Amino acid sequence: MMDQCKIFAKAGDGGNGCSSLRKGRPDGGNGGRGGDVILECSHRVWDFSGLQRHLIAEKGGPGSSKKLIGSRGADKVARVPIGSVVHLVNGDIPSVVKTQSATDVDPWDIPGALVDDFPNPGNGSTSSVTSGEVKAMHSTSCSSSQDEETDVKKSEKSRQVALTDVFSQLSTSNGAPEFGTEDIGEKQEILYNVAELTEEGQQIVIARGGEGGLGNVSCVKDSRKPVTMAFSCQHMDNVQDPDSVLSSQQAGSPGSETVLILELKSIADVSFVGMPNAGKSTLLGAISRAKPAVGDYAFTTLRPNLGNLNYDDLSITVADIPGLIKGAHQNRGLGHAFLRHIERTKVLAYVVDLAAALNGRKGIPPWEQLRDLILELEYHQDGLSKRPSLIVANKTDEEGAEEVYKELKRRVQGVPIFPVCAVLGEGIADLKAGLKMLVSSEMSSELCLDQILLA
Ligand SMILES: Nc1nc2c(ncn2[C@@H]2O[C@H](COP(=O)(O)OP(=O)(O)OP(=O)(O)O)[C@@H](O)[C@H]2O)c(=O)[nH]1
Structure with missing residues (x-):
């Protein structure tokens, strides 16, 4: 059983916008948005042994003439078990997307009713997984402002731990069995417990696709006016590295990247x-x-x-x-x-x-x-x-x-x-x-x- 692993996620880059002229007017469409990398909570998987370690979503398609918008890159969705805890090594804090309705919930799912014997608010709690409870401590969207995010990271810093220590304690404390874990390498500073997946169908975006670049139809305010174009789509075909000649507006933005450690909680x-x-x-x-x-x-x-x-x-x-x-x-x-x-x-x-x-x-x-x-x-x-x-x-x-x-x-x-x-x-x-x-x-x-x- 693999109850801990490290993964790398790369969202799709946005497609480039197109520059094209039609009868002297701009008609180049925007590039498509890159695909997201998403973790989805599912009872169908029990541990991380089947999980790909490199999760890469598709790039957005380039815009084209006739104002055609590039295709959206396909999301990469990876299933993780119920009770997965997400620790952030590098990149943006994952954001919770939605909980899909679980029409086909398996009777073996972690049940919702975790009942205390006596209310005892003063008690510290253990690692119980309470279904229905979404512990996305930081459901900050990746698109939130840099300042906000820096604040979140600062406050998290105070709780940072070398997770390798935690894991070694987990596997040896209480004489507990040493579950299969992956070597997560050297000690790293990790923001731990940034999200938990506790419900069937719950999804979090761990890397967000880049926005598509603007086509010249969007760059130019009044596209009905004839303009002089520096280059067109046809010209771009002849350019060896088209990105080098794209304006910053026209280039699709890169998809984000994250490195995460996933850990499976005990039931x-x-x-x-x-x-x-x-x-x-x-x-x-x-x-x-x-x-x-x-x-x-x-x-x-x-x-x-x-x-x-x-x-x-x-x-x-x-x-x-x-x-x-x-x-x-x-x-x-x-x-x-x-x-x-x-x-x-x-x-x-x-x-x-x-x-x-x-x-x-x-x-x-x-x-x-x-x-x-x-x-x-x-x-x-x-x-x-x-x-x-x-x-x-x-x-x-x-x-x-x-x-x-x-x-x-x-x-x-x-x-x-x-x-x-x-x-x-x-x-x-x-x-x-x-x-x-x-x-x-x-x-x-x-x-x-x-x-x-x-x-
Ligand atoms: N006499 C007696 N009967 C008991 C005691 N504890 C449970 N029972 C009875 O044993 C039967 C089975 O009890 P359960 O608690 O459903 O047993 P279980 O082990 O959970 O059963 P499964 O769900 O089949 O695994 C019931 O009729 C209970 O009333 C006990 O201490 N004394």
Whole structure:
């Protein structure tokens, strides 16, 4: 997974205006505008691995005689994943264009409802992506005045960071997995976080096409009057470097250039991972104010629900990932789509159902649930399970669950196990404290297969 990359964008230059005479009167048309380079937010791409590193838009066409305006250069539109954050290395700050209506939104999109458990305005927030929120900190259009832009840059300067440092912290802090990143080269001064793409169809212009040059019909006030032309379109055909003889008005202006670093935000700090019906959605509702759908049938959760856990000094985003079943890595059940969400979370909370195999039920005991969950993660992607983890043993209220919990503690060691009853809200405070410690690296634990005693 490529979650960071550097790109270069060059918008199309404007086409040159034409100088031509018809019956002694000017009739040369304006050059066409150059194409823009645009980033568009799409659920169809998941990371930056397929993104071209050089994005170049088309030049505008030259104007021609008979007052014909040159063609507009085609825009270059590149798709980036939802949750892309834009950092500016060089050039103009991107400007938000529009959000296209998403008629075909995929159920796997980051959902809009990110619900806080308690309003806590004093808290610092984490990197939660709130759909619907456009964080274009500087939606200054590229055409805005130079002064304005200088001011923006000045104020940004105060927040400048060497992003390479941030990225190295991101990839190593909390023992988080080291996602695929591209070497972004030497330390550079970067304006960071100039825009975020959080909504399906949202677009930003990262390089703006140049304006077309003026044809002589526009240069000369009254084109009905015969004028003496220094050169005409026909003459220009014979000139080796036509730009060298164009007046400044007639030459199309160059398209802008930018160098950007794109970074993909995590979907959440913590993912609840478990078999269908383990009680993940119920747990998310108990631990935060999120109201996910709960049902006693598998796959109630068709896309990740997000909840926010607020502490005095920290805020954590938790995602309830739809139930994992054996064969998920081969796209069984809900398959790949939700496994991909796990790629973008820092901490795993394995939710097991203590009562799955009790009282004649057809489920499997919790230690086998854990084995299957780890295997599915690893089949999907090597190392996917290797991140800070804890275990939530749910449904302690069920008859016989106490014994199963004791057995689970005997069979799985080295990882904290939190017994909870999600429906009654029991054990939630301890779990919240454990999650906080794991996310803030005060505690470190990973679950791997050899820690599970199966026989
Ligand atoms: N007895 C008991 N039942 C629970 C508990 N937590 C959840 N359940 C029940 O377990 C069933 C499944 O709960 P969900 O929260 O939908 O489970 P899920 O893991 O999100 O399910 P998927 O969406 O299929 O992945 C529901 O009938 C819940 O009421 C608990 O602590 N005790």
